[in-house]
Amino acid sequence: MRVTILAIDHNVMVDRETHAVNCAALLGEKIDVVQWHDDWGEIEFATDWKADPPHRPPNQRITDFSKFMPYVEQWRTQKALDDAKQLEIMTVKEPNPADFVELAPELQQFQQKT
Known part of the structure; x- marks a missing residue:
């Protein structure tokens, strides 16, 4: 498993797929990045400005x-x-006629005017 923890950005990447994760605890330890390559890795620390x-x-x-x-x-x-x-x-939902009931009176008034 390949893991990159970007504490500074609050992102974790596992096998090239990134999702947001709270990394505040790592920042508190002055850790910017953790890299993991299956059986070894490195911790990259923050610069003390x-x-x-x-x-x-x-x-x-x-x-x-x-x-x-x-x-x-x-x-x-x-x-x-x-x-x-x-x-x-991505899922397309079928329209529910009940969702349009409130519009019906407005449509009826429009049809009566024309």
């Missing part, structure tokens, strides 16, 4: 992704919601 000169810690190589799996779980939940919403948008 208050330091003189500004300083960005080196990337940290990791071999345990378990700390970041909750973000993948959130991604799965958001993916399901986004997929359902997309399906709803």
Whole structure:
């Protein structure tokens, strides 16, 4: 599984599919990006702009992704919601005559005037 967590943008990408996920906790840990490549990865830390000169810690190589799996779980939940919403948008619904009942009196008045 290939995962990129873009904490700064609150997005998680799993196998090239991106969905919005709350990454505030990672930002609190000064983490900008987490990259995972099946069995290893890297943590990219935020630049400390208050330091003189500004300083960005080196990337940290990791071999345990378990700390970041909750973000993948959130991604799965958001993916399901986004997929359902997309399906709803793409589904054409048959018109319901009851939806037009309120328009009927207005149409009748228009027809009487012509």
